[in-house]
Amino acid sequence: MKTIQHKFSLSLAIGIILLTASIPASSQSGEFGLRFMPAFTKFDINTSSGNTIKGDIDLGYGVGALLGFHFSDYVGIQGEIIYSSFAQKYNEDNIERNINLKYVNIPLLLSLNTGKKKAVNFGVVAGPQIGLNVGSKLLSSGGSIGDPILSVKKGDLGFAYGAGLDFGLNPNRTFRLGLGFRGVHGLIDISDNSNTIGDNSYYILDRTKIKVYSGYIGISFLF
Numbered sequence: 001m002k003t004i005q006h007k008f009s010l011s012l013a014i015g016i017i018l019l020t021a022s023i024p025a026s027s028q029s030g031e032f033g034l035r036f037m038p039a040f041t042k043f044d045i046n047t048s049s050g051n052t053i054k055g056d057i058d059l060g061y062g063v064g065a066l067l068g069f070h071f072s073d074y075v076g077i078q079g080e081i082i083y084s085s086f087a088q089k090y091n092e093d094n095i096e097r098n099i100n101l102k103y104v105n106i107p108l109l110l111s112l113n114t115g116k117k118k119a120v121n122f123g124v125v126a127g128p129q130i131g132l133n134v135g136s137k138l139l140s141s142g143g144s145i146g147d148p149i150l151s152v153k154k155g156d157l158g159f160a161y162g163a164g165l166d167f168g169l170n171p172n173r174t175f176r177l178g179l180g181f182r183g184v185h186g187l188i189d190i191s192d193n194s195n196t197i198g199d200n201s202y203y204i205l206d207r208t209k210i211k212v213y214s215g216y217i218g219i220s221f222l223f
Contacts, residue, residue, distance in 0.1 A: 029070045029116065033220025037062035037182065041086035042211045046204050048092065055088035062214060068111065076111045086212065095140055099150060102135035107160040117173050117222065124163045129184055131156030147201040151192045156210065158184045174222040186210040
């Protein structure tokens, strides 16, 4: 299996190199940018009675940076590093609980564009995303029912996709303003229920996959 993976990775790398070499250098460009990403997340929550409910969606946020390489005005790849804070709120018997999850997400995306150096460009992106959990917190107010436990795996894997518009702000259109949408569909269960817990305790996440929907606004520079 590892041999096959290595051969595939080598073939992919050679293919990218050959594709890059076959495109005139004048049509290639790099891109660096910064983004702010208001986000909503969605996942199921367990109650003390063993039922599953959906929490109220709270506004979270993400901030990040991107580094891209465009083989032409129409096709490119980009990697990103995004710090994200997701929140869910729910009520159980007059007890309000707030779940907060923090991740560093690293998507690697294929981008398709109508014209990256045009005054207005429409683009779509898609690709895998790796997530690293860097914090989780559960806050309760108004009493206590049982002993809820929030336990999350250190890693996550998802499929990221999105679309957006970017606008050239200077005469040569290298300084750009971007507006768009980004979604992420979780592919694995993020809950970690491997520890032994007491009779009065229960995990509030079980077989949970995160779904995230966010907008973004940002600036980037083509070089």
